[in-house]
């Protein structure tokens with residue numbers, strides 16, 4: 028047998044380490060039929076024969092979970108979340124027992140265990156529980172007996188006296204596997220699935236997608252949270268936080284697949300596994316300038332033209348936001364380093380003057396410049412699925428009386444631009460609230476960013492399960508964003524791509540702006556009703572929604588310090604005649620909202636790293652007339 032126990036007499040956290048321990052996770056398609064379960068059993072047995080100790084995590088067979096969800100909906104239009112957990116957890120119970128039997132048939136001792144039997148302890152949040160702790164003693168006992176332990180993915184047991192069955196959220200078996208690997212200090216966690224690994228985009232939508240040898244956890248986290256469902260984002264979060272070596276491979280071949288690289292080492296204490304500090308760092312950059320181009324035509328090619336011109340001038344743009352359009356015109360705002368402010372403003376002015384005439388679009392394009400702004404950001408994988416974190420950031424700044432000028436969020440990053448003079452107060456308060464020390468470093472300073480081998484864009488993700496909401500005429504004063512997003516957070520509604528418009532409108536003597544954002548389509552009705560209440564309370568304007576949207580995003584650490592990456596994306600969209608409805612960026616991603624019907628076209632190969640560096644796709648402003 029491949030296991031050995033190592034005893035570290037001075038370190039109680041590391042009493043038991045099993046050498047050669049591998050956690051292998053097989054997804055739904057991989058265990059979708061009896062034949063496939065038998066093939067999985069063969070692979071597991073081979074791994075044992077190679078001298079390893081194996082813990083296997085499996086999903087429910089094929090589309091079982093979808094079928095169970097459908098059954099519930101036939102019985103109830105709003106099924107109780109506790110009963111949903113009870114129902115959905117049965118799927119994995121079928122596959123663990125069958126796989127265990129298939130292993131035994133091959134002469135390989137095996138035992139199946141449910142989440143409760145293992146002791147995967149979670150918070151008592153039905154349908155979206157986070158893992159707190161994993162008891163490893165029973166697992167280790169069975170491993171020492173020479174058995175393969177087959178664990179039900181996606182489920183756990185609450186940390187309450189009633190030991191309720193909980194599930195981790197759809198796609199959560201990946202999270203079970205990586206959490207087990209962290210708790211058992213496994214050598215690696217292998218995620219076996221129905222594609223060759225992580226590709227530059229979803230190969231089912233774009234057959235030309237390319238397989239990657241490796242990807243950093245940071246990039247994978249963005250891709251996964253932006254719709255690349257090959258991995259559950261929370262699985263990547265755990266791998267990153269606990270230094271788990273993870274690989275995504277095909278169930279059907281022996282190809283090596285994609286390594287998801289974590290640079291961290293395992294912390295000594297694995298307590299509150301998924302509830303550790305949600306925010307890792309507070310960054311502040313006081314050397315930025317803001318340029319906004321207002322009243323530009325709402326049609327394909329405008330962003331491409333503007334950012335193409337900026338890229339030709341080698342201007343490195345940091346944040347970019349474009350909020351929802353107003354009538355038939357849009358506003359686009361971006362930040363650059365202060366030293367580049369004049370040149371960027373000149374480019375924007377020249378570009379604006381070449382755009383279509385005012386009579387068609389209501390007003391002349393106008394450039395606003397603020398030569399000194401600060402960008403404060405909170406960064407952390409734990410922001411995913413915790414809407415209260417962004418709300419808390421806005422609240423903290425609002426309480427200090429600091430007005431937010433631009434807001435741009437991703438699931439792992441919330442950035443706001445504020446007056447440069449407020450930078451120190453803002454940073455100190457945010458560090459205190461989130462319990463972190465300020466770090467001036469960001470991706471920009473990391474060695475990865477300066478590695479020119481890294482492609483500027485690692486992958487492209489599409490999310491068709493989002494809807495857009497906007498609240499018009501929000502008065503432009505501190506605390507407004509906090510109020511709105513606190514209300515949504517209280518209902519546990521996660522928001523992404525929060526964008527505040529640059530155009531201001533006076534209403535009853537007050538300056539007002541629009542705030543738009545995206546939510547999961549399934550949260551739209553509740554979010555919209557809530558927003559209507561909030562709008563009435565705050566005296567804001569109309570609440571608008573659009574569920575026919577697609578969010579397409581490019582991700583890559585290599586885009587740092589590389590002018591023109593966003594421009595290339597916008598140009599690729601313009602070339603397909605796709606109009607961009609919203610834009611938001613973080614340091615390593617650019618996301619655009621487009622019409623739902625254009626989502627798949629937006630992923631086309633011109634967006635992929637493969638075609639990059641072959642020259643710019645130029646969109647000249649005069650072609651827009």
Ligand code: ADP
Nearest residue numbers: 054055056220221225226228229231255256257
């Ligand atoms: P499993 O049941 O094995 O967990 P999933 O369906 O959850 O499988 O995830 C695998 C699927 O993820 C693939 O079939 C593919 O369609 C989709 N996918 C989306 N984006 C990507 C990507 N960038 N790379 C690979 N697969 C992707």
Ligand code: ASP
Nearest residue numbers: 086092181197198199200
């Ligand atoms: N069976 C669950 C689902 O379909 C968990 C998983 O497969 O990861 O969401």
Ligand code: MG
Nearest residue numbers: 054198256257
């Ligand atoms: Mg999956």
